[in-house]
Structure formats: structure tokens, C-alpha cells
């Protein structure tokens with residue numbers, strides 16, 4: 001038996017774990033007390049990780065689809081040769097934009113992303129689609145306008161705030177904040193602190209809150225606008241803060257003063273007195289922050305919601321301070337900055353062929369991809385790589401995805417498991433699991449202290465599975481984009497003394513890339529093939545962390561030193577890299593001061609630019625808006641987070657201790673009217689399609705609303721779908737106009753009882 005350190009890979013917290021392993025299996029999983037951020041905390045989901053590591057859908061060998069639809073085992077050599085040849089043909093015949101990359105990453109799998117993105121560069125394409133494009137890009141867009149770059153991402157200091165507003169989030173189940181359940185307990189038991197939850201359902205978090213505003217689904221924008229209007233009318237905004245750190249407040253104030261507060265409170269179905277109480281409490285607290293999530297990001301007014309929640313903490317001066325909201329740093333650059341206004345000046349932002357959609361933070365919305373494939377023009381998408389994602393189940397409108405993916409000339413899926421998407425692929429390339437390779441997450445999103453956890457391999461790869469860095473590097477070698485070896489760089493990497501600052505290697509790498517500029521886009525694979533060989537066995541994938549650590553240490557020199565890393569301007573990055581490589585429980589990257597938030601703003605004047613004309617326009621349009629959903633008696637909140645659902649990497653239904661059907665929650669009065677009882681079967685029908693569900697009675701759900709969990713619908717081992725296939729109901733057109741984020745939390749539906757008919761008895 002061995003005891004090892006690793007991390008949970010089921011949500012963005014990536015809690016540190018101490019695991020015991022015997023005969024190639026986890027035998028015990030505990031929280032890792034040495035992890036600098038999570039300090040031993042875990043939730044119940046981590047204990048079931050064995051169901052991810054070994055299950056019947058795991059892939060073992062590369063597979064090629066045959067004419068009859070079955071799959072045959074092929075060698076890596078054959079698969080990669082064939083794929084490389086087809087990619088080059090498509091690039092030559094149709095240009096790079098005939099190629100799109102989907103997914104890449106996941107909750108714990110971001111190191112591979114540095115390698116897979118190179119394939120886009122090799123194909124001369126910019127079409128990167130991933131789940132962030134159907135969840136967070138509205139938020140990124142607003143950040144770009146406020147702070148000067150879509151890479152400016154905010155975090156919230158819930159642990160130290162006196163007043164916390166949770167809007168459209170249920171941290172008890174969804175986590176997303178440090179050690180969520182402990183943090184909620186601390187908030188609840190301190191009489192000097194206030195927890196407010198804005199959620200249409202009395203969630204597990206709402207049950208612990210001081211105040212729960214059970215808002216009508218889809219009306220969060222009205223409620224937040226009303227709160228802001230009250231704050232400004234009553235002069236509770238922070239004038240000094242606004243004058244010192246912001247521009248555009250006068251224009252914003254004018255918009256807010258025009259808001260009909262009582263009408264908006266009524267529209268959101270919250271008593272005016274409660275709206276006033278929360279607005280005043282938030283604005284006058286010593287410190288206050290806002291934590292939001294998909295509840296307001298995947299519902300009506302996605303982007304406007306993102307703007308208004310940020311205005312709450314900015315107008316009240318709860319930004320750049322302890323207990324407020326802040327910006328944070330990234331080690332892995334998972335977000336880009338793609339400001340669509342640049343197209344007006346003839347710059348190079350790429351619009352999609354059919355929808356003429358621009359990327360946000362470098363990401364295109366999955367909502368439009370089926371149309372981009374089915375588009376009749378010569379410039380349609382013809383080839384797709386799907387990596388660590390299952391679009392057929394997880395992106396809106398499964399039917400459209402099925403139809404479109406069947407029309408592709410080349411579909412390659414890189415995954416650990418036979419997913420619903422993989423079943424349509426021409427080639428399936430088996431990836432090593434997250435515990436069979438060195439890995440890391442890019443979701444290190446904390447401030448003022450930021451951490452990073454590089455995990456080492458715990459098991460040898462299953463069958464012939466390969467880590468993604470090896471798959472993509474071999475592919476680039478086969479397409480001829482990089483040579484098979486870099487002997488000089490490799491020699492220098494091996495010669496350089498272990499404790500050196502890597503200056504010799506970095507110098508040689510810089511000179512090589514300056515000489516061969518076309519290789520610059522493939523630096524990750526070049527570093528992998530050279531420096532990677534000088535790293536401990538199996539750790540080559542981590543090699544690109546050296547240049548990233550150097551850049552990070554250069555940008556945040558004082559904060560990195562404050563975190564205890566030793567070195568001067570030349571050597572600090574290398575010291576940080578060594579700490580990342582050596583500390584099995586993760587390392588603190590940087591320790592900032594709250595005032596550093598201002599240096600992280602990308603606007604030249606280091607101020608927040610509050611006036612965004614597009615948002616003002618949307619705010620004004622609220623007054624005359626008619627809520628969608630007429631003719632449908634229920635609003636479905638699709639994708640609820642529960643105690644035993646997770647992302648799609650848990651395929652084996654045996655991992656669940658409860659809720660095997662992913663039941664539909666419904667208010668008892670609604671159930672009574674439909675003659676539905678606990679455990680009854682019903683159909684749920686949207687404008688798009690219909691699925692069968694099992695009913696769970698829950699008086700925490702508002703009347704007229706029903707909920708279904710995400711993470712179901714898989715066909716484990718060729719079974720029928722297990723639980724709801726949510727995206728049969730969702731539509732790509734019911735979405736935010738600006739970001740194209742689907743309104744998963746506001747799907748108009750009918751629910752009808754299934755009347756079981758008795759079998760006929762033959763004579």
C-alpha cells in the first residue's frame with residue numbers, strides 16, 4: 001500500500017487529497033491537511049473517485065470507425081498518420097477555418113490544454129469552442145469593458161466579508177468558494193455577519209441564510225437593478241471610491257435613477273421592503289461581496305446580470321479591499337482578450353462564417369457550432385477535434401449536435417471514456433486518466449493568496465492510453481509543423497545543473513524560437529520534447545510551467561517573494577518552477593496586498609470604466625420587456641447541482657448513493673394539480689423535444705418552476721440513457737443576444753403525467 005498526494009478533479013476547487021492505493025486502486029481518500037488552500041477540506045463526492053479511474057466505459061486503445069459503424073483497434077502510428085494526413089488535406093483544400101477545436105481541459109485537466117491549443121495554430125484556425133462559451137463569456141465580456149481586458153477576472157473574499165450576497169448560486173452543493181461548507185458555517189454562526197441568498201429555490205445554502213429572496217426565475221436583473229436604484233437614490237453609494245477609482249458614474253447614476261423600483265420589485269416577486277432591506281444592508285456593511293454563478297449566468301439577461309452584480313460591489317466601494325471583490329492572477333493563461341470592437345478598425349478578430357459571431361476571451365459559443373458545420377458555404381467547419389468534452393450531452397440542443405456531427409468529414413475524440421460524442425467519431429484516441437499522468441488545473445483563482453497544485457501520476461496508463469501532451473506533440477510532428485527532435489536544446493537541458501536558474505536553457509530556447517519564428521506557436525511541445533526529458537520521470541508535461549513561472553514571477557515579483565520564494569529578477573521564476581515541481585501538496589504562488597488589485601486593471605488610467613453603452617441599452621429595455629414562456633406552465637431550471645451529480649467524467653451510475661434517476665423537483669401544490677406523487681413518471685416537453693422524468697416533491701421549489709440536475713443522460717456500457725438528457729430540451733436560439741449563452745435556467749416546459757396502461761390480456 002502507498003500513500004500519495006493528489007487532488008479531486010470534480011469541481012473547480014480541486015481540493016487536495018491524501019489517497020491510499022493498493023493493487024492499483026484507491027482504498028482510502030481523505031482531505032490533504034498540507035494543501036495550502038483547502039487544508040484537509042473535501043466534500044462527499046471525492047470519496048467516490050474510484051468510479052472515475054476504473055469503469056466499463058474506459059478506453060484502452062486507439063479506435064477507428066468502420067463502414068458499418070463499429071470500431072476497430074488500430075495502432076497509434078496508423079491513427080495519427082491517418083489523422084495528420086486528413087488534417088493537412090483539409091487545411092490545404094479549404095483553409096484552416098474548416099477546422100474547430102472543442103473542449104480541452106475540464107475541472108482538473110488543464111496542462112494538456114497548452115498542447116491541444118497548438119493544433120488550432122497548426123491548422124491556422126481560431127475556432128476554439130468550450131463550455132466556458134456557454135457559461136461565463138458574458139461575464140468575461142463585461143470584465144473587458146470595465147477593467148480593460150477580458151483576462152481581468154474577479155474573485156470574492158467570502159471568508160472575510162461582513163455581508164455576503166449569493167446570487168444564483170448554491171455553494172453548499174456547487175462549491176466555488178474556499179472550503180464552501182466550512183465557510184458557510186462560519187458565516188451562519190457569526191451574528192455580526194449577514195448571508196443573503198437570491199435564488200428561486202430554497203437551496204441548501206438558502207436554508208442557512210439570514211435572508212432568502214426567492215426571486216421569480218429570470219428576473220434577477222430586475223431585482224439587482226432595483227437594489228442599485230435604491231442605493232443611489234438614498235445616497236448610499238461610495239462617492240470617494242467612485243471619484244478616485246472609477247469613471248462614468250454620472251452616466252450610470254442617470255440610468256439607475258430612472259428605474260421604477262416598486263415595479264421591478266413586483267416583477268421579481270419580492271416585497272419592496274425586502275429589496276430595500278438587502279440593498280441598505282449591503283451598501284452600509286463594513287465589508288461586502290457578491291458571489292454569483294450559473295443561476296444568473298445561464299438565464300435571461302446573462303450579460304446584463306454580470307454587469308449589475310459587478311455594479312453592486314463597485315458602486316458601494318467593495319472592490320480592491322479585504323472582504324470585497326477583487327481581481328486575481330493566473331499562472332496558466334486560460335483566457336484570452338478578444339475585443340470585438342477591434343473589427344471596426346479592420347483588425348483581425350475572426351467572425352464565424354454563418355453566425356458572424358466573434359469570440360469572447362478567445363472562446364466561441366457552442367450554441368452556434370452545429371450551424372457553422374451545416375452552413376452550406378465553402379467556409380463551413382468540416383473537421384473537429386473534441387478533447388475531454390462530450391458536446392452531444394453537454395451543449396444545448398443534442399439533436400442539432402447529433403445531426404451536424406454526422407456530417408463532418410473528420411471527427412476525432414480524445415478522451416478517457418467512450419462518450420456519446422465518441423460514438424460518432426471517425427477516430428477515438430484514448431487519453432491517460434487524470435491520475436495516470438502529471439496534471440494541473442488553471443482554476444487557481446484566489447486573491448490575495450494564489451496557489452497552484454501540480455499533481456504527479458499515481459497509476460501507470462491503462463492499456464495504450466497516452467497523456468495529451470504526447471498525443472498532440474506526435475501529431476504536430478506528423479503534420480510536419482515541428483521536427484521530431486531538437487538535439488541541441490535537449491543537450492543543454494540535460495547539461496544544465498539541477499539547481500541552476502535555467503538561464504542557459506531559456507536563452508537557447510529564445511534563440512531557437514527567434515531563428516525559427518514559425519515554431520513559436522508550438523513552444524509547449526518543443527519545451528516538452530527538450531526540457532521535459534531532463535525532468536523527473538513522467539513529468540515532461542510540466543515543462544511549459546518553467547516559462548510560465550518566469551513570466552508570472554516577472555509580473556508579480558513582490559507578491560511571489562512575499563509567498564516565500566527566493567531569487568532576484570532573473571532567478572525567481574526558476575525558483576517558483578522548482579517549488580511547483582517539488583511540493584506534492586501544491587504551493588502558494590503569490591501573496592498580494594489588497595491594494596495590488598489596482599495594478600491588475602488593464603485600463604491605462606487604472607480605473608474601472610463603469611459606463612457601458614450596450615448595458616445601458618439593455619437596462620432601459622427591461623422596462624418594456626415581456627417575459628418569454630407564454631403558453632408553457634413551467635420554467636425548468638436545467639442543470640441543478642446536487643449531492644450526487646458531477647460533470648460527465650463520472651459515467652458509472654454506481655457512484656451515486658442517492659437520486660439514481662436525476663429526479664425532477666416540483667412544488668407539492670403543482671404536483672397535486674397534475675396528480676403526480678413522489679416517484680411518479682412524467683414527460684417534460686419543451687419547444688424542442690420531450691424526455692421522461694421521475695418526480696420528486698420539494699416544497700423548496702417555487703410554484704411554476706421545476707428543476708433537473710446536470711451530469712445524467714449517459715449510455716453507460718451501451719445502456720439506455722440513465723437519467724435526464726437535459727439538452728434534448730434546450731435550444732440554441734433561446735440565448736443571450738450578446739454572448740449567445742443558452743438560458744438553461746429558464747427553459748419553458750410542460751410537464752404531464754405518464755398514464756401507465758395495463759397490459760392487454762389475451763384470451
Ligand code: SF4
Nearest residue numbers: 008011014015043046
Ligand atoms: S467536488 Fe468536493 S472534494 Fe471535489 S474539488 Fe469540489 S469541493 Fe473539493
